[in-house]
Amino acid sequence: MTPMMVVESWIEGPLRQFVSDAGAELALLLHPSGQVLAQHGFARAVDVMSACALAAGIQASAGELGKQLDGKPFSGMHHVGRNRQIFLAEAASPRGAYIFLTVFGPESSLGLVRLYFNELVAGLAAAAPADTPQTAPALAEHFERDLNRNLAVLFGRA
Amino acid sequence: MATPFAAMLDSLTKQRGVTAALVVSERDGIIVDSNLQIGQPGEKVAALAAFLYRKARLSARAAGMGAVSFMQLEAPAGRICAVGGGSLVLVVVAETSVNVGMVRMELLRAVEGLVAADGAREEGG
Numbered sequence: 073m074t075p076m077m078v079v080e081s082w083i084e085g086p087l088r089q090f091v092s093d094a095g096a097e098l099a100l101l102l103h104p105s106g107q108v109l110a111q112h113g114f115a116r117a118v119d120v121m122s123a124c125a126l127a128a129g130i131q132a133s134a135g136e137l138g139k140q141l142d143g144k145p146f147s148g149m150h151h152v153g154r155n156r157q158i159f160l161a162e163a164a165s166p167r168g169a170y171i172f173l174t175v176f177g178p179e180s181s182l183g184l185v186r187l188y189f190n191e192l193v194a195g196l197a198a199a200a201p202a203d204t205p206q207t208a209p210a211l212a213e214h215f216e217r218d219l220n221r222n223l224a225v226l227f228g229r230a
Numbered sequence: 231m232a233t234p235f236a237a238m239l240d241s242l243t244k245q246r247g248v249t250a251a252l253v254v255s256e257r258d259g260i261i262v263d264s265n266l267q268i269g270q271p272g273e274k275v276a277a278l279a280a281f282l283y284r285k286a287r288l289s290a291r292a293a294g295m296g297a298v299s300f301m302q303l304e305a306p307a308g309r310i311c312a313v314g315g316g317s318l319v320l321v322v323v324a325e326t327s328v329n330v331g332m333v334r335m336e337l338l339r340a341v342e343g344l345v346a347a348d349g350a351r352e353e354g355g
Binding site: 184 | 260278
């Protein structure tokens, strides 16, 4: 089994619990800018980078679409594939809003994923260090450096 | 507007000791229709009961025991009973004191309607 990798240790417990309870195959927690914070199930850094970029783009598009249609951003998205399903949603935490992406197969279900996603958000809120400031948005000039640093931490090349 | 499941849900929740009845998608664990009391965690029950029912159905099939007709979960504070029909599961949440025989009979009676409503729902897209 591919190990779980986290940039900040407080994320590991709640995310590990989610993966175990929901039976998720892949899980990814990222900053809205697309910088990875934690991942489970990915084997290659390039896959994490691609998934983060796509997830951030989809979440931004869905948020804007929701504002246009409903006056407020859509908070989540679910897509059913032939064998696997994707659930993408905003995960609020005391350190700011993150994006959560998970992929699950027929062993799990959307209901279970939504149920345990709510517990994940509660777990992140409880586990977040109290003395750390809210995560600031990434600046363009630091984006690539921070992205590469996080990927290096996750895949052991720091 | 009444849904195709309203009558079966009403007949189940009329049983003494039944606190909730839900029609749930077996694959997704999402509520299709329900009779719930205020404050009951319907979404949690739906997700977990559908998951349990699916596992029970697959286990029975793998063991060569045929189709699951009725599933009952007993816990200190209550019972969950479920039957499947088509792609749907009919779930009842009840107190421990409930007459399980009556609930089982009502659930098995409802299966035919569940399958018919599921078929009509699928045809309607």
